[in-house]
């Protein structure tokens with residue numbers, strides 16, 4: 030039995046938070062909004078509760094969870110050997126969309142970290158998330174609240190689609206603020222490794238950390254052959270329909286025209302591009318204005334879900350500049366496409382007949 034409760038995202042009602050905290054303390058699962066995407070939360074100290082997260086998502090048990098905290102004191106409950114630079118970037122970016130990997134304490138059970146001796150930690154900037162953690166009195170382990178292999182949820186309706194019936198409670202706080210998952214950086218390595226770009230890019234971190242390594246997998250250009258981090262070997266965010274990501278904006282028109290001759294094409298693009306190509310693709314899935322990469326990011330995962338629901342067979346996505354949050358947009362798009370990356374028009378025949 031799943032309950033859905035509406036919550037005010039900016040001034041969460043105390044009684045709603047209290048309900049949700051009760052579920053967390055009793056070992057249950059609560060889906061809740063964060064500033065990045067919706068999370069599927071459970072008590073991070075409770076091995077059974079952590080195990081239930083994996084079952085609910087259908088997630089491989091060696092893919093570790095992120096532990097969410099509400100204040101700096103909790104950092105030292107969950108992490109040990111915390112280096113100075115971790116404190117520095119926490120000071121700058123927390124609460125916010127930054128996840129740091131540190132050595133874990135014994136309070137965090139292996140179920141939460143997929144058996145690793147490191148733990149991913151983040152202090153979210155969403156009032157609902159922060160108050161839920163505070164009221165629960167424990168850190169909350171939470172991956173994105175999607176079924177494994179689906180795009181991360183950016184509205185409560187996405188969570189309902191994926192997890193209704195398998196979680197106790199879904200808090201509906203409306204749309205998230207960013208729409209792509211947090212930036213993940215491993216501070217147990219020297220130089221630190223950026224596993225996943227998010228709202229913060231390498232430029233943001235390098236101001237404080239010095240050189241940060243950005244592996245090709247983090248750009249989404251290749252599949253991880255050997256997983257640098259456990260989650261990297263799994264295919265993420267995959268729509269069921271074929272998605273092609275065009276690499277050069279100048280090739281987009283030709284790709285869309287070529288495919289539209291043969292099949293029903295969905296164009297995932299900015300409203301400017303959609304206007305420019307009006308009448309050529311059969312379906313249009315608008316991502317927002319090309320002048321606002323934050324808007325594009327916010328609509329991205331919803332667009333992947335819309336592609337699956339559309340009457341079109343294949344999606345073609347416009348490329349966006351890889352600066353700031355644009356790097357995360359392209360990383361998610363390339364992964365969603367299963368690396369169906371179109372560099373020149375003829376490449377399309379590698380992926381569609």
Ligand code: TXA
Nearest residue numbers: 065067068093094147148149172173210211258259260
């Ligand atoms: O924005 C977000 O980060 C959202 C919200 C709910 O906070 N959460 C999220 O969690 O995206 P999830 O589980 O979908 O992604 C966490 C990523 C995975 O790729 C996982 O493999 C990696 O972080 N990760 C977690 N712990 C790790 C560790 N100890 N070492 C390396 N990678 C780790």
Ligand code: MG
Nearest residue numbers: 172173174181
């Ligand atoms: Mg996820």
